[in-house]
Amino acid sequence: MESKQQVISKLRQELLQWEGYKPPVAGQRGVLGLGELEQVFPNKIFPKNCVHELVCATTEQAAASGGFISGILSLLMQQGGVCVWIGRAHRLFAPGLAAFGVQPHQVIFISLQKDKDALWVMEEALKCPGLTAVVCELRQMDFKQSQRFQRAVENSRVTGFVLRNAGKLSSTASAARWQVQPLPSTDLGGLPGLGFLRWQVDLLKVRNGQTGRFQLEWQEKRFVPVEEIRIEERQVG
Amino acid sequence: MQKRFMSIWFRHLLTDGLARRRPELKDLPFVLAAPVKNRIIITASSPLAEREGAFVGMAVADARAAFAELVVIDEVPGQATKLLRLIGLGCIRYTPIVSLDVDGLLLDISGCAHLWGGERGYLTEIVLKLRAAGFDARAAIADTPGAAWAVARFAQKKPIVPSNSQAEALAGLPPAALRLEPESLELLKKLGFRNIQPLLQTAPQALRRRFGQQMLLRIDQALGRVEEYREALVPPVPYIERLPCLEPIRTAPGIEIAMEKLLEMLCLRLQSEGLGVRKAILKCHRIDGRKVQVGITTTKGSHSVSHLLRLFKLQIDKIEPALGIELFVLETPNVEEMDTVQEQLWAEAKGLADNSLAELLDRIAGKVGAHTIQRFLPSENHWPERSIKLATSLSEQPQTTWPELPRPIRLINPPEIIEVMALVPDHPPKLFVHQGKRHDIAKADGPERIGREWWQDSGEHRDYYILEDSEGCRYWVYRSGHYDSADAQWYLHGYFA
Numbered sequence: 001m002e003s004k005q006q007v008i009s010k011l012r013q014e015l016l017q018w019e020g021y022k023p024p025v026a027g028q029r030g031v032l033g034l035g036e037l038e039q040v041f042p043n044k045i046f047p048k049n050c051v052h053e054l055v056c057a058t059t060e061q062a063a064a065s066g067g068f069i070s071g072i073l074s075l076l077m078q079q080g081g082v083c084v085w086i087g088r089a090h091r092l093f094a095p096g097l098a099a100f101g102v103q104p105h106q107v108i109f110i111s112l113q114k115d116k117d118a119l120w121v122m123e124e125a126l127k128c129p130g131l132t133a134v135v136c137e138l139r140q141m142d143f144k145q146s147q148r149f150q151r152a153v154e155n156s157r158v159t160g161f162v163l164r165n166a167g168k169l170s171s172t173a174s175a176a177r178w179q180v181q182p183l184p185s186t187d188l189g190g191l192p193g194l195g196f197l198r199w200q201v202d203l204l205k206v207r208n209g210q211t212g213r214f215q216l217e218w219q220e221k222r223f224v225p226v227e228e229i230r231i232e233e234r235q236v237g
Numbered sequence: 238m239q240k241r242f243m244s245i246w247f248r249h250l251l252t253d254g255l256a257r258r259r260p261e262l263k264d265l266p267f268v269l270a271a272p273v274k275n276r277i278i279i280t281a282s283s284p285l286a287e288r289e290g291a292f293v294g295m296a297v298a299d300a301r302a303a304f305a306e307l308v309v310i311d312e313v314p315g316q317a318t319k320l321l322r323l324i325g326l327g328c329i330r331y332t333p334i335v336s337l338d339v340d341g342l343l344l345d346i347s348g349c350a351h352l353w354g355g356e357r358g359y360l361t362e363i364v365l366k367l368r369a370a371g372f373d374a375r376a377a378i379a380d381t382p383g384a385a386w387a388v389a390r391f392a393q394k395k396p397i398v399p400s401n402s403q404a405e406a407l408a409g410l411p412p413a414a415l416r417l418e419p420e421s422l423e424l425l426k427k428l429g430f431r432n433i434q435p436l437l438q439t440a441p442q443a444l445r446r447r448f449g450q451q452m453l454l455r456i457d458q459a460l461g462r463v464e465e466y467r468e469a470l471v472p473p474v475p476y477i478e479r480l481p482c483l484e485p486i487r488t489a490p491g492i493e494i495a496m497e498k499l500l501e502m503l504c505l506r507l508q509s510e511g512l513g514v515r516k517a518i519l520k521c522h523r524i525d526g527r528k529v530q531v532g533i534t535t536t537k538g539s540h541s542v543s544h545l546l547r548l549f550k551l552q553i554d555k556i557e558p559a560l561g562i563e564l565f566v567l568e569t570p571n572v573e574e575m576d577t578v579q580e581q582l583w584a585e586a587k588g589l590a591d592n593s594l595a596e597l598l599d600r601i602a603g604k605v606g607a608h609t610i611q612r613f614l615p616s617e618n619h620w621p622e623r624s625i626k627l628a629t630s631l632s633e634q635p636q637t638t639w640p641e642l643p644r645p646i647r648l649i650n651p652p653e654i655i656e657v658m659a660l661v662p663d664h665p666p667k668l669f670v671h672q673g674k675r676h677d678i679a680k681a682d683g684p685e686r687i688g689r690e691w692w693q694d695s696g697e698h699r700d701y702y703i704l705e706d707s708e709g710c711r712y713w714v715y716r717s718g719h720y721d722s723a724d725a726q727w728y729l730h731g732y733f734a
Contacts, residue, residue: 096646105612109611130592131594194705197733
């Protein structure tokens, strides 16, 4: 006789499967390497075939979000994939991506002024199975549009990121809503200058998961949770 | 493939053409005449008139003196070319490549003759057709245009020259069969050359000394040692499809069906030949006589109906059908050879070479313009604005490595002026004000000096600092010029993540 807990978790698994979340295949590493942060998602795996929404209130936050996405892209594009980055002209600086382990020449930039065009291009790109990820900078995104993105992504298995202004935050069909804010870096053993890039990552909404607040650092081309650093420091101290 | 040419000679082109239009002239001896140097000279003579002794080049007065009933008609200038053009267009049913001569036609019949049961049947068919139309035509087939020309005009029999035997066929013909200048012919006559045979045996140097390079060229062309190029009457557009419509098409779905049908026909052909479309134009002929056209281009050759149809569908709203379209013509001015890739069962390889990516970019270029798509490569240049260059193609690989030094993820272009408090020379600022907001600096790295490329432009160098303010936001700022110079100015140039 199964206990109540087991039945509920089994039913949860089934619900997730109907919604398109697949449990990790045995022998295949579905984990992306975000550490603690990945635990909040369904099946404890960063959902790849979904659209993620990043809210940027200021230009500094937009830059931080750009860096954070680049970090995730480098993990997604390890097998030489290609990414399409849709944004307004000459905002993103290609050599800046190299620091996050992304080959900037593997990224195709599409510079558009109008949101209308950007939405069309984003949807077309999300349908393209030859891509690994699509990033789009938008001013606004409504529920209908996010649903269209989600539907496009389901067949092609492309990861979508939408960088949007923090204007009117209505509900959307995205898998998660993130907010990335820069945090002051810590000095490295008393050396002058800047330390590793550090962010506060807020998961404002996660479909079928929990929300949370995390602090991450970008060290040597990988994400390191700040908790770990603190523990290490305590052990050393 | 062995090339074969057919030359057609019209002995009485102008008079035959006129007799066709005015049948009452058929049984009359008549000539066409035009004034040359104050004399009226015969330019064309009908067979009956020739029998009476009126030949081309005679003065009309002389001919009339010998034969009083001669009918003289004024020649219309350019009539010969017009007639040849018409006949040539009619000959396109026999071969697609027809070119004009002065008094005849030249047909490239390579690979066409078997449709009429061999070269003999082909030749008979054409000559009989032309004779039935009233033209006194003679034709010959050979490996080279020169040999065919010579045999059609000067040989008495054997109009079909077997492959690689031009020399034997030409040997017995007079030197005029080589298409030479009148002066050379005159000289040859004086020297006693009655046929071509001795010319072929004479050393080329001797011929060049006396007759010039032209003669050697003509001999080589006739024998097939030198290729001869001619302009085709209808330049071949290799990949073209037509779709006439019974009823004029006025709706978008109708146009779409037409596009699909045309593309299906075209792509089937391209696929069998291993080619792909780079550029295609759809011309729509409307019933009001106007023509509208739309075009597509692709980044990579494609013969996929679905892909090309999607590209054309994006253009449908640019086609204005007005009262209706009665004929669609699909032309492909630019095709390219495609790597014949075996269809993959598992599309594993994602990358820049992926087909679906090329198709996506084609669609984007068709909708919002090709200038919006950019891919950057590193350029060997430290100046930030010039450290990247646009890639010209999807397959272009970087020639150098990406910079190792920290670079911002977002760049402000052009840089924005900031107010700065920097107390010590060559130390980072303590605070800066950008757009009215004050940022207190907690940590800083720098300076990184980037000198201007004096051979490209003049101006001050830049000292870059990476700054982190008390809230943790990271900036890339620079001072243009030295700290103590009067026109030193601080700028914000980018944001770090």
